[in-house]
Amino acid sequence: MQGDISSLNPTYGYSLEQPNRGKWAFYITLLGTLGIPLYMFGAQFLYGSEQMQVWWESAKTAPMTQPQVLAGFWMTMLGIFVVIWHSCVVKGWARTALCLFVGFFIAWFFEFLGTNFEGGGIFGPYHYSDTLLYQHIYGVPAMIAFGWEIMAYPAFYLVLYLLPSEQMGQPTSLSKRIVNNALISTLGGLFCVALDLIVDPISVETGYFTWHVNGGIYPWLEGAGEPITNFLGWWVCGFTMMFFWCFILQTTPSKRHVRSKYLDIYIPLALYATWFTNYMSQEVLMQQRDDVIMFGLFGPGGIILILVVKLLLEKQGHQPHPVGHAISKEALGKRTT
DSSP states (O other): OOOOGGGGTTTTTOOSSOTTTTHHHHHHHHHHHHHHHHHHHHHHHHHOHHHHHHHHHHTTTSGGGSHHHHHHHHHHHHHHHHHHHHHHHHHOHHHHHHHHHHHHHHHHHHHHHHHHSTTOTTTOSEEEOTTTSOSEETTEEHHHHHHHHHHHHHHHHHHHHHTTHHHHTSSOOHHHHHHHHHHHHHHHHHHHHHHHHHHHHHHHHHTSEEESSOOSBSTTSTTTOBOHHHHHHHHHHHHHHHHHHHHHHTSOGGGSSSOOHIIIIIHHHHHHHHHHHHHHHHIIIIIOOHHHHHHHHHTHHHHHHHHHHHHHHHHTTOOSOHHHHHHHHHHHHHHHO
């Protein structure tokens, strides 16, 4: 069988045998990305803006009857399912189980410091609601720890897509590998912080948690604002999770069990965008704070835009990862000989 080397240009190291692997999971994830804002805007169209404000205020006392809370529950359940499935496909169940355990423990530990010690650890002192978030483990809701994983996981893979991860994942010295993993984790932590710019203002006013100290960020929030340490804490937590994930998952996409565009970029991007569309729709329709909307558009919105531009450039024939392209070329050569 003869192969056309030029036809391989768009793949950059992706599977030649299963190019559509994960396509159905992408469409399910996209259902959350687009479905949640359509659901929220549809509720406003049917019931009006006044009712949206009633639901917003009622979330603290009757959370599971409010559309925005149900949307968040939908997002969380969908995210847990997709993350576990995706990781099992691309890295196997053993590494998936280890990643889930390590990620859950790291998130729980940092949250435990924040909710149980006067200084609040890396975030600052706060406490979670007993009525909105159930199944607390020493003051930390289990759903929060899982939420960290379904937020950090897509951010991790988006960084691998943006950076020359093929080259960074090649066999090298331990010191060089630590530097590469730290670079990936640094950027990944910033992707988490970008999402927090729209997650926390809504979570505080919804009553999920309460700060014990005043802060200069969003000073209109209850308690006179959000401390700057919270955003540092988000970066530290995201960085730590991804740094360990780099070693567990071996960083480089070329070592995955299965590869395709859907697995490498479309599904992680849709997961990350689901967080963005969920909270931005609540912000536009319910909380209605111009400063949060601005941070959302330029924070996670800007990251999503960069990724979309990169995807469009690839479709135009650009080759951002020459090492990955070389792997594709070698694979095609073996297949056609």
